[in-house]
Amino acid sequence: DKYSHHLHRKGENFFWVHHQLTVRFDAERLSNYLDPVDELHWEKPIVQGFAPHTTYKYGGQFPSRPDNVNFEDVDGVARIRDLLIVESRIRDAIAHGYIVDRAGNHIDIMNERGIDVLGDVIESSVYSPNVQYYGALHNTAHIVLGRQSDPHGKYDLPPGVLEHFETATRDPSFFRLHKYMDNIFKEHKDSLPPYTVEELTFAGVSVDKVAIEGELETYFEDFEYNLINAVDDTEQIADVEISTYVPRLNHKDFKIKIDVSNNKGQEVLATVRIFAWPHLDNNGIEFTFDEGRWNAIELDKFWVKLPAGTHHFERKSSESAVTVPDVPSFATLFEKTKEALGGADSGLTDFESATGIPNRFLLPKGNEQGLEFDLVVAVTDGAADAAVDGLHENTEFNHYGSHGKYPDNRPHGYPLDRKVPDERVFEDLPNFGHIQVKVFNHGEYIQHD
Numbered sequence: 269d270k271y272s273h274h275l276h277r278k279g280e281n282f283f284w285v286h287h288q289l290t291v292r293f294d295a296e297r298l299s300n301y302l303d304p305v306d307e308l309h310w311e312k313p314i315v316q317g318f319a320p321h322t323t324y325k326y327g328g329q330f331p332s333r334p335d336n337v338n339f340e341d342v343d344g345v346a347r348i349r350d351l352l353i354v355e356s357r358i359r360d361a362i363a364h365g366y367i368v369d370r371a372g373n374h375i376d377i378m379n380e381r382g383i384d385v386l387g388d389v390i391e392s393s394v395y396s397p398n399v400q401y402y403g404a405l406h407n408t409a410h411i412v413l414g415r416q417s418d419p420h421g422k423y424d425l426p427p428g429v430l431e432h433f434e435t436a437t438r439d440p441s442f443f444r445l446h447k448y449m450d451n452i453f454k455e456h457k458d459s460l461p462p463y464t465v466e467e468l469t470f471a472g473v474s475v476d477k478v479a480i481e482g483e484l485e486t487y488f489e490d491f492e493y494n495l496i497n498a499v500d501d502t503e504q505i506a507d508v509e510i511s512t513y514v515p516r517l518n519h520k521d522f523k524i525k526i527d528v529s530n531n532k533g534q535e536v537l538a539t540v541r542i543f544a545w546p547h548l549d550n551n552g553i554e555f556t557f558d559e560g561r562w563n564a565i566e567l568d569k570f571w572v573k574l575p576a577g578t579h580h581f582e583r584k585s586s587e588s589a590v591t592v593p594d595v596p597s598f599a600t601l602f603e604k605t606k607e608a609l610g611g612a613d614s615g616l617t618d619f620e621s622a623t624g625i626p627n628r629f630l631l632p633k634g635n636e637q638g639l640e641f642d643l644v645v646a647v648t649d650g651a652a653d654a655a656v657d658g659l660h661e662n663t664e665f666n667h668y669g670s671h672g673k674y675p676d677n678r679p680h681g682y683p684l685d686r687k688v689p690d691e692r693v694f695e696d697l698p699n700f701g702h703i704q705v706k707v708f709n710h711g712e713y714i715q716h717d
């Protein structure tokens with residue numbers, strides 16, 4: 269861009285983060301005996317209405333939407349038929365296998381970097397090679413959906429929750445919108461050739477055993493929300509304590525234990541990739557491997573040095589490199605900053621990364637009987653995968669890269685990101701482990717005192 273700084277794999281990150289939100293939300297619905305989310309259709313009614321019960325500090329209430337609204341053009345934003353045309357152009361590009369840039373050149377997307385270009389096109393970001401032609405399907409969809417209660421501005425309502433990152437997921441239709449986007453991305457990914465056994469094999473390295481220590485169990489607990497920043501006050505009067513309690517999902521600590529053999533006769537660097545997908549769909553039918561891998565939740569990704577011979581290692585749930593700790597409250601930030609001004613260590617480095625899901629969300633809720641999951645571990649060639657040095661000592665790079673580079677050379681979701689026509693390709697791989705686990709929720713709720 270104009271500051272000559274390029275965010276590495278921005279478009280692909282856009283795909284992956286929303287894909288993970290999508291599969292995660294479906295797993296929560298399955299935990300509660302509900303069907304997966306259906307994608308949004310421009311030509312069908314928005315069945316579910318929505319009342320946000322929330323207000324702008326200045327600007328009034330967030331608009332609500334009744335049930336069964338039919339999409340209308342939004343004045344000054346977009347016409348529904350134009351969105352359909354833009355969608356069709358993007359699907360055409362996927363079918364052709366190339367994007368046409370502003371100058372009319374073809375950008376090949378039939379490779380592992382295609383998803384990055386497609387993400388830039390669909391979001392769209394300033395990196396889109398042709399906004400004029402492909403539009404900004406995702407961003408426009410957010411506004412159009414967010415404004416359906418006052419599409420012509422007749423009542424001069426403020427923007428809907430879908431128009432701000434902070435509030436968008438409050439509206440359940442967010443997940444319909446993103447299922448629709450996700451299905452377009454999947455159409456592209458499924459058009460790429462599957463990985464071959466040769467590509468997937470890490471010669472000489474095998475996963476001998478995968479096991480879980482501790483029960484995979486979730487519960488709810490009260491969280492104290494500090495509201496000091498939510499009320500108006502004056503510098504003349506001292507602040508008063510003001511907070512509220514919200515029940516939130518969390519999980520008990522567990523460990524993933526992995527036995528690996530390295531028969532290469534020398535130490536190797538390995539990437540360990542852990543995913544889990546629901547074993548059964550909403551009708552109780554077993555997912556095929558190919559369906560399952562599209563529903564896979566990324567649980568962890570890290571690098572280890574494997575000495576020659578057999579090796580046992582354990583990974584704690586609290587260490588997951590795809591998660592982040594809870595963001596500290598405004599009051600805590602304020603306090604720590606004051607201390608830092610006095611020369612103390614701010615202690616805020618753990619919170620540098622705002623990307624990744626909160627660690628307490630690592631597991632979906634599960635249920636009383638135990639929601640079954642397929643947990644898979646792929647151990648791949650770390651030297652080939654690593655884009656930067658020292659990854660076995662530092663997992664922070666997973667979130668914000670290192671010197672402008674994303675640490676993993678492989679696409680997000682690797683090796684489950686391509687279609688799997690024959691699951692034996694994976695099940696017979698020595699460097700791939702697959703077990704069944706259950707996630708329990710026994711209705712435990714830890715209330716504040």
Ligand SMILES: [Cu+2]
Nearest residue numbers: 406410436446
């Ligand atoms: Cu979005």
